[in-house]
Amino acid sequence: xxxxxxxxxxxxxxxxxxxxxxxxxxxxxxxxxxxxxxxxxxxxxxxxxxxxxxxxxxxxxxxxxxxxxxxxxxxxxxxxxxxxxxxxxxxxxxxxxxxxxxxxxxxxxxxxxxxxxxxxxxxxxxxxxxxxxxxxxxxxxxxxxxxxxxxxxxxxxxxxxxxxxxxxxxxxxxxxxxxxxxxxxxxxxxxxxxxxxxxxxxxxxxxxxxxxxxxxxxxxxxxxxxxxxxxxxxxxxxxxxxxxxxxxxxxxxxxxxxxxxxxxxxxxxxxxxxxxxxxxxxxxxxxxxxxxxxxxxxxxxxxxxxxxxxxxxxxxxxxxxxxxxxxxxxxxxxxxxxxxxxxxxxxxxxxxxxxxxxxxxxxxxxxxxxxxxxxxxxxxxxxxxxxxxxxxxxxxxxxxxxxxxxxxxxxxxxxxxxxxxxxxxxxxxxxxxxxxxxxxxxxxxxxxxxxxxxxxx
Ligand code: PHE
Numbered sequence: 028x029x030x031x032x033x034x035x036x037x038x039x040x041x042x043x044x045x046x047x048x049x050x051x052x053x054x055x056x057x058x059x060x061x062x063x064x065x066x067x068x069x070x071x072x073x074x075x076x077x078x079x080x081x082x083x084x085x086x087x088x089x090x091x092x093x094x095x096x097x098x099x100x101x102x103x104x105x106x107x108x109x110x111x112x113x114x115x116x117x118x119x120x121x122x123x124x125x126x127x128x129x130x131x132x133x134x135x136x137x138x139x140x141x142x143x144x145x146x147x148x149x150x151x152x153x154x155x156x157x158x159x160x161x162x163x164x165x166x167x168x169x170x171x172x173x174x175x176x177x178x179x180x181x182x183x184x185x186x187x188x189x190x191x192x193x194x195x196x197x198x199x200x201x202x203x204x205x206x207x208x209x210x211x212x213x214x215x216x217x218x219x220x221x222x223x224x225x226x227x228x229x230x231x232x233x234x235x236x237x238x239x240x241x242x243x244x245x246x247x248x249x250x251x252x253x254x255x256x257x258x259x260x261x262x263x264x265x266x267x268x269x270x271x272x273x274x275x276x277x278x279x280x281x282x283x284x285x286x287x288x289x290x291x292x293x294x295x296x297x298x299x300x301x302x303x304x305x306x307x308x309x310x311x312x313x314x315x316x317x318x319x320x321x322x323x324x325x326x327x328x329x330x331x332x333x334x335x336x337x338x339x340x341x342x343x344x345x346x347x348x349x350x351x352x353x354x355x356x357x358x359x360x361x362x363x364x365x366x367x368x369x370x371x372x373x374x375x376x377x378x379x380x381x382x383x384x385x386x387x388x389x390x391x392x393x394x395x396x397x398x399x400x401x402x403x404x405x406x407x408x409x410x411x412x413x414x415x416x417x418x419x420x421x422x423x424x425x426x427x428x429x430x431x432x433x434x435x436x437x438x439x440x441x442x443x444x445x446x447x448x449x450x451x452x453x454x455x456x457x458x459x460x461x462x463x464x465x466x467x468x469x470x471x472x473x474x475x476x477x478x479x480x481x482x483x484x
Pocket of ligand 1 (some may be wrong): 048049050257259264358359
């Protein structure tokens with residue numbers, strides 16, 4: 028088996044982990060959730076969820092990963108003899124594999140939209156924007172087509188393959204060090220553009236002036252679910268990355284940085300999207316279609332007087348989405364790859380190839396389930412919807428529950444304490460609150476999310 032390499036620099040480590048967190052969850056899902064739940068009030072509740080639930084859970088995964096210094100399936104085996112708890116890591120790997128299967132499909136759409144934005148000259152784009160229904164037809168045709176989305180799935184899986192195959196330091200870390208700064212620059216440029224749209228005032232008011240009259244129990248649950256997905260919690264991704272952390276990495280500090288970057292990107296995505304949406308009078312709760320159906324023409328109309336600017340903004344926006352998606356897919360890809368390479372003593376290249384091929388197969392099935400295979404149903408849902416539902420509403424939540432319970436109650440307390448304080452380098456009393464949250468608060472809230480996920484609440 029090849030020698031295990033860690034992240035080479037602190038900066039690379041933080042950027043790679045933040046790259047896992049920043050993805051479709053921030054740019055696609057967050058604005059939709061905020062739009063559906065009243066804007067600013069949702070954001071405040073979301074940030075509270077990140078602080079009280081997200082950060083303890085990130086730290087919990089980091090603790091397991093770094094203490095065991097191996098892939099997530101092996102990690103629990105190294106830390107406990109109890110065969111039930113040993114399965115926690117395996118569940119994470121299965122969840123990751125399934126999430127990848129549908130994530131790669133949506134990633135493929137971002138690639139198709141990026142290429143479309145790039146290839147459509149400003150004059151034609153302006154003409155298209157005047158045709159009502161053009162983008163919803165485009166989206167429906169794209170998603171139900173038998174060939175194009177599958178080709179995009181293959182292209183995306185291969186992009187992730189060629190990063191993963193180069194290993195943690197030369198692949199993931201180097202790639203994140205280039206892509207993440209690029210992503211921030213794009214975000215800042217797009218935010219600045221958004222201040223100049225006609226709907227800027229209205230959009231920013233919606234985003235930053237809280238209206239708590241709209242808040243319900245459902246808002247809280249949506250915020251919690253969003254925090255889970257967006258922070259990549261519950262499936263061993265963070266645990267796997269933490270197994271490449273060095274001994275002097277401050278786990279709490281890294282968790283705060285990753286959660287901070289992730290939340291900032293989500294809010295910046297809101298700053299980009301809402302002013303544009305208000306500029307053309309679309310309801311901010313236009314649903315999951317916001318990014319793929321509403322936005323393409325929104326950019327055209329919002330910057331209508333300057334066709335080249337409209338062109339540049341849409342190309343940049345879809346490139347941003349593509350980058351964010353790729354860094355997340357890479358982290359998903361790494362989880363089963365590390366598992367195969369270490370547990371089955373395979374070469375990294377072989378392990379990566381097996382994962383890539385399996386992702387292409389699952390992704391293709393998912394993609395076709397929106398078109399030619401629409402009649403194939405699992406539990407009454409299409410394959411795409413079924414994977415999305417089972418992984419986000421059930422497996423991630425169960426995984427998160429097991430992780431918090433394991434770290435809070437089952438793990439050897441000395442190991443937990445050593446990891447939290449970096450072997451006594453940080454005072455224990457400043458970190459004890461993490462354990463209190465992991466033992467009492469987080470399991471209770473996860474139980475609520477689980478009941479709501481399966482439709483009981
Ligand atoms: N956090 C990613 C996003 O926001 C999705 C993801 C979930 C990535 C789980 C890895 C693991 O898009």
